[in-house]
Amino acid sequence: RDIKVREGWNFRDFKDKENAEHIENLYLSIKEVGVKEPLTVSFEKGVAWLDDGECRYRAAMLCIERDGTDIKVPVNSEERYASPEDRLINQRIRNSGKPFRVFEDAAFFKKLVSLGMQQQDIARKCNVSAGRISQILEYNTVGKVGREMVANGQASASLVMEVTKNEGSEAEKVLLEGLKAAKGKKLKPEHVEGSVKVNVAKAVRDAFEYAHIDDEDDEMVVIKMPMDEWVKLKAAAKL
Numbered sequence: 001r002d003i004k005v006r007e008g009w010n011f012r013d014f015k016d017k018e019n020a021e022h023i024e025n026l027y028l029s030i031k032e033v034g035v036k037e038p039l040t041v042s043f044e045k046g047v048a049w050l051d052d053g054e055c056r057y058r059a060a061m062l063c064i065e066r067d068g069t070d071i072k073v074p075v076n077s078e079e080r081y082a083s084p085e086d087r088l089i090n091q092r093i094r095n096s097g098k099p100f101r102v103f104e105d106a107a108f109f110k111k112l113v114s115l116g117m118q119q120q121d122i123a124r125k126c127n128v129s130a131g132r133i134s135q136i137l138e139y140n141t142v143g144k145v146g147r148e149m150v151a152n153g154q155a156s157a158s159l160v161m162e163v164t165k166n167e168g169s170e171a172e173k174v175l176l177e178g179l180k181a182a183k184g185k186k187l188k189p190e191h192v193e194g195s196v197k198v199n200v201a202k203a204v205r206d207a208f209e210y211a212h213i214d215d216e217d218d219e220m221v222v223i224k225m226p227m228d229e230w231v232k233l234k235a236a237a238k239l
Helices: 017-033 054-067 084-093 102-114 119-126 130-141 144-151 157-182 200-209 227-237
Strands: 039-044 047-052 075-077 212-214 222-224
Touching (some): 017 054, 039 084, 047 084, 084 102, 084 119, 102 119, 119 130, 130 157, 157 227
Antiparallel strands (some): 212 222
Protein backbone atom coordinates (compact mmCIF):
# COMPACT_ATOMS: atom_id res chain seq x y z
CA ARG A 1 0.00 0.00 0.00
CA ASP A 2 2.95 2.33 0.64
CA ILE A 3 4.55 1.83 -2.80
CA LYS A 4 4.05 4.76 -5.16
CA VAL A 5 3.82 4.48 -8.96
CA ARG A 6 5.22 7.17 -11.27
CA GLU A 7 2.76 8.22 -13.96
CA GLY A 8 4.01 6.97 -17.35
CA TRP A 9 7.04 5.16 -15.95
CA ASN A 10 5.93 1.75 -17.16
CA PHE A 11 5.43 1.59 -20.91
CA ARG A 12 2.79 -1.12 -20.84
CA ASP A 13 -0.61 -0.12 -22.17
CA PHE A 14 -2.89 -1.12 -19.32
CA LYS A 15 -5.96 -0.42 -21.47
CA ASP A 16 -4.83 -3.21 -23.78
CA LYS A 17 -7.06 -6.29 -23.52
CA GLU A 18 -4.14 -8.75 -23.34
CA ASN A 19 -2.49 -6.80 -20.54
CA ALA A 20 -5.78 -6.60 -18.62
CA GLU A 21 -6.19 -10.38 -18.95
CA HIS A 22 -2.57 -10.87 -17.88
CA ILE A 23 -3.18 -8.92 -14.66
CA GLU A 24 -6.38 -10.85 -13.98
CA ASN A 25 -4.47 -14.13 -14.34
CA LEU A 26 -1.74 -12.81 -12.05
CA TYR A 27 -4.42 -11.85 -9.52
CA LEU A 28 -5.78 -15.43 -9.50
CA SER A 29 -2.25 -16.81 -9.11
CA ILE A 30 -1.25 -14.38 -6.35
CA LYS A 31 -4.50 -15.08 -4.54
CA GLU A 32 -3.47 -18.73 -4.32
CA VAL A 33 0.32 -18.69 -3.94
CA GLY A 34 1.31 -15.06 -3.29
CA VAL A 35 3.92 -12.92 -5.06
CA LYS A 36 7.03 -14.97 -5.84
CA GLU A 37 9.05 -12.56 -8.00
CA PRO A 38 10.15 -9.44 -6.03
CA LEU A 39 9.16 -5.95 -7.06
CA THR A 40 11.97 -3.42 -7.47
CA VAL A 41 11.72 0.03 -5.91
CA SER A 42 13.94 3.08 -5.53
CA PHE A 43 13.71 5.30 -2.46
CA GLU A 44 13.44 9.07 -2.68
CA LYS A 45 13.10 10.99 0.58
CA GLY A 46 11.88 7.87 2.30
CA VAL A 47 9.23 7.09 -0.31
CA ALA A 48 9.36 3.79 -2.21
CA TRP A 49 8.76 4.36 -5.95
CA LEU A 50 8.07 1.36 -8.15
CA ASP A 51 10.77 0.73 -10.77
CA ASP A 52 9.83 -2.77 -11.94
CA GLY A 53 6.87 -5.11 -11.47
CA GLU A 54 3.78 -2.96 -12.07
CA CYS A 55 1.72 -5.90 -13.33
CA ARG A 56 2.46 -7.83 -10.13
CA TYR A 57 1.80 -4.68 -8.10
CA ARG A 58 -1.58 -4.13 -9.76
CA ALA A 59 -2.54 -7.78 -9.29
CA ALA A 60 -1.56 -7.66 -5.61
CA MET A 61 -3.62 -4.50 -5.15
CA LEU A 62 -6.60 -6.31 -6.69
CA CYS A 63 -6.24 -8.95 -3.98
CA ILE A 64 -6.28 -6.24 -1.33
CA GLU A 65 -9.20 -4.33 -2.89
CA ARG A 66 -11.41 -7.28 -3.85
CA ASP A 67 -10.69 -9.75 -1.10
CA GLY A 68 -9.54 -7.55 1.79
CA THR A 69 -6.43 -9.72 1.95
CA ASP A 70 -3.14 -8.62 3.49
CA ILE A 71 -0.31 -9.83 1.26
CA LYS A 72 3.40 -9.92 1.96
CA VAL A 73 5.16 -8.82 -1.22
CA PRO A 74 8.93 -9.32 -1.61
CA VAL A 75 10.66 -6.08 -2.61
CA ASN A 76 14.21 -5.39 -3.76
CA SER A 77 15.85 -1.97 -3.70
CA GLU A 78 17.24 -0.63 -6.97
CA GLU A 79 21.01 -0.30 -7.37
CA ARG A 80 22.07 2.73 -5.34
CA TYR A 81 23.73 4.69 -8.13
CA ALA A 82 21.51 3.59 -11.03
CA SER A 83 20.65 6.42 -13.44
CA PRO A 84 17.10 6.92 -14.79
CA GLU A 85 18.28 5.28 -18.03
CA ASP A 86 19.65 2.28 -16.09
CA ARG A 87 16.40 1.91 -14.14
CA LEU A 88 14.34 1.97 -17.34
CA ILE A 89 16.56 -0.61 -19.02
CA ASN A 90 16.45 -2.80 -15.91
CA GLN A 91 12.65 -2.71 -16.14
CA ARG A 92 12.87 -4.36 -19.56
CA ILE A 93 15.68 -6.86 -19.04
CA ARG A 94 14.27 -8.05 -15.70
CA ASN A 95 10.93 -8.77 -17.34
CA SER A 96 10.35 -12.49 -16.86
CA GLY A 97 6.60 -12.33 -17.41
CA LYS A 98 4.62 -11.07 -20.39
CA PRO A 99 6.96 -9.53 -23.03
CA PHE A 100 6.42 -5.94 -24.12
CA ARG A 101 4.31 -5.55 -27.27
CA VAL A 102 5.82 -3.64 -30.17
CA PHE A 103 4.06 -0.31 -29.42
CA GLU A 104 5.17 -0.57 -25.78
CA ASP A 105 8.75 -1.23 -26.90
CA ALA A 106 8.50 1.71 -29.32
CA ALA A 107 7.51 4.11 -26.53
CA PHE A 108 10.18 2.61 -24.26
CA PHE A 109 13.00 3.07 -26.79
CA LYS A 110 11.77 6.56 -27.67
CA LYS A 111 12.05 7.54 -24.01
CA LEU A 112 15.62 6.25 -23.82
CA VAL A 113 16.54 8.22 -26.96
CA SER A 114 14.95 11.35 -25.44
CA LEU A 115 17.18 10.86 -22.39
CA GLY A 116 20.20 11.13 -24.68
CA MET A 117 21.09 7.47 -25.25
CA GLN A 118 22.46 6.44 -28.64
CA GLN A 119 20.65 3.66 -30.47
CA GLN A 120 23.74 1.44 -30.54
CA ASP A 121 24.05 1.75 -26.75
CA ILE A 122 20.37 0.89 -26.28
CA ALA A 123 20.80 -2.12 -28.56
CA ARG A 124 23.84 -3.36 -26.63
CA LYS A 125 22.26 -2.98 -23.20
CA CYS A 126 18.89 -4.44 -24.23
CA ASN A 127 20.42 -7.29 -26.27
CA VAL A 128 18.62 -6.19 -29.45
CA SER A 129 20.17 -5.40 -32.84
CA ALA A 130 20.59 -1.73 -33.74
CA GLY A 131 18.53 -2.36 -36.89
CA ARG A 132 15.71 -3.75 -34.80
CA ILE A 133 15.78 -0.65 -32.56
CA SER A 134 15.36 1.58 -35.63
CA GLN A 135 12.54 -0.59 -36.92
CA ILE A 136 10.68 -0.55 -33.59
CA LEU A 137 11.06 3.22 -33.21
CA GLU A 138 9.11 3.62 -36.47
CA TYR A 139 6.02 2.26 -34.70
CA ASN A 140 5.76 5.55 -32.83
CA THR A 141 4.46 7.07 -36.07
CA VAL A 142 1.32 4.87 -36.09
CA GLY A 143 -1.81 6.88 -35.28
CA LYS A 144 -4.66 6.26 -32.86
CA VAL A 145 -6.82 4.30 -35.30
CA GLY A 146 -4.02 1.86 -36.14
CA ARG A 147 -3.11 1.35 -32.50
CA GLU A 148 -6.71 0.68 -31.55
CA MET A 149 -7.09 -1.83 -34.37
CA VAL A 150 -4.06 -3.75 -33.14
CA ALA A 151 -5.22 -3.61 -29.50
CA ASN A 152 -8.65 -4.91 -30.54
CA GLY A 153 -7.17 -7.76 -32.55
CA GLN A 154 -8.47 -6.30 -35.83
CA ALA A 155 -5.06 -6.00 -37.49
CA SER A 156 -1.44 -6.99 -36.99
CA ALA A 157 1.04 -4.33 -35.90
CA SER A 158 3.21 -5.03 -38.94
CA LEU A 159 0.34 -4.45 -41.40
CA VAL A 160 -0.70 -1.23 -39.69
CA MET A 161 2.93 -0.07 -39.77
CA GLU A 162 3.24 -0.88 -43.48
CA VAL A 163 0.10 1.12 -44.32
CA THR A 164 1.34 4.02 -42.18
CA LYS A 165 4.67 4.14 -44.03
CA ASN A 166 3.05 3.95 -47.45
CA GLU A 167 0.07 6.27 -46.89
CA GLY A 168 1.32 8.86 -44.39
CA SER A 169 -1.50 11.22 -43.38
CA GLU A 170 -4.04 9.09 -45.30
CA ALA A 171 -3.17 5.92 -43.37
CA GLU A 172 -6.07 6.04 -40.92
CA LYS A 173 -8.58 6.54 -43.74
CA VAL A 174 -7.12 3.58 -45.66
CA LEU A 175 -7.16 1.39 -42.53
CA LEU A 176 -10.80 2.18 -41.78
CA GLU A 177 -11.79 1.48 -45.38
CA GLY A 178 -9.86 -1.79 -45.23
CA LEU A 179 -11.63 -2.74 -42.02
CA LYS A 180 -14.99 -2.30 -43.77
CA ALA A 181 -13.76 -4.49 -46.62
CA ALA A 182 -12.71 -7.16 -44.08
CA LYS A 183 -16.38 -7.45 -42.98
CA GLY A 184 -15.71 -8.27 -39.35
CA LYS A 185 -12.63 -10.40 -39.98
CA LYS A 186 -9.02 -9.51 -39.22
CA LEU A 187 -7.50 -7.03 -41.66
CA LYS A 188 -5.26 -8.63 -44.31
CA PRO A 189 -3.04 -7.13 -47.03
CA GLU A 190 -5.70 -7.75 -49.69
CA HIS A 191 -8.12 -5.49 -47.79
CA VAL A 192 -5.72 -2.57 -48.28
CA GLU A 193 -4.55 -3.65 -51.71
CA GLY A 194 -2.41 -1.03 -53.39
CA SER A 195 -1.25 0.37 -50.06
CA VAL A 196 0.85 -2.60 -48.98
CA LYS A 197 3.47 -3.39 -51.58
CA VAL A 198 4.52 -7.02 -51.22
CA ASN A 199 8.11 -7.75 -52.16
CA VAL A 200 9.06 -11.31 -51.34
CA ALA A 201 12.82 -10.79 -51.59
CA LYS A 202 12.68 -7.71 -49.33
CA ALA A 203 10.45 -9.52 -46.81
CA VAL A 204 12.96 -12.37 -46.61
CA ARG A 205 15.93 -10.02 -46.24
CA ASP A 206 14.20 -8.00 -43.51
CA ALA A 207 13.10 -11.10 -41.63
CA PHE A 208 16.61 -12.54 -41.56
CA GLU A 209 18.18 -9.19 -40.65
CA TYR A 210 16.25 -9.23 -37.39
CA ALA A 211 16.36 -12.99 -36.84
CA HIS A 212 18.48 -15.03 -34.43
CA ILE A 213 19.81 -18.12 -36.21
CA ASP A 214 21.27 -21.18 -34.47
CA ASP A 215 22.89 -23.40 -37.12
CA GLU A 216 25.37 -25.25 -34.92
CA ASP A 217 23.45 -28.52 -35.32
CA ASP A 218 24.43 -30.39 -38.49
CA GLU A 219 20.85 -31.56 -39.10
CA MET A 220 18.62 -28.73 -37.90
CA VAL A 221 18.63 -24.93 -38.03
CA VAL A 222 16.62 -22.96 -35.42
CA ILE A 223 15.46 -19.53 -36.55
CA LYS A 224 13.82 -17.03 -34.20
CA MET A 225 12.47 -13.76 -35.58
CA PRO A 226 10.16 -10.98 -34.37
CA MET A 227 6.49 -11.86 -34.80
CA ASP A 228 5.81 -8.84 -37.02
CA GLU A 229 8.56 -9.97 -39.42
CA TRP A 230 7.11 -13.48 -39.46
CA VAL A 231 3.66 -12.09 -40.30
CA LYS A 232 5.08 -10.05 -43.19
CA LEU A 233 7.06 -13.05 -44.44
CA LYS A 234 3.95 -15.23 -44.47
CA ALA A 235 1.96 -12.56 -46.27
CA ALA A 236 4.67 -12.12 -48.90
CA ALA A 237 4.84 -15.88 -49.49
CA LYS A 238 1.01 -16.16 -49.34
CA LEU A 239 1.20 -18.87 -46.68
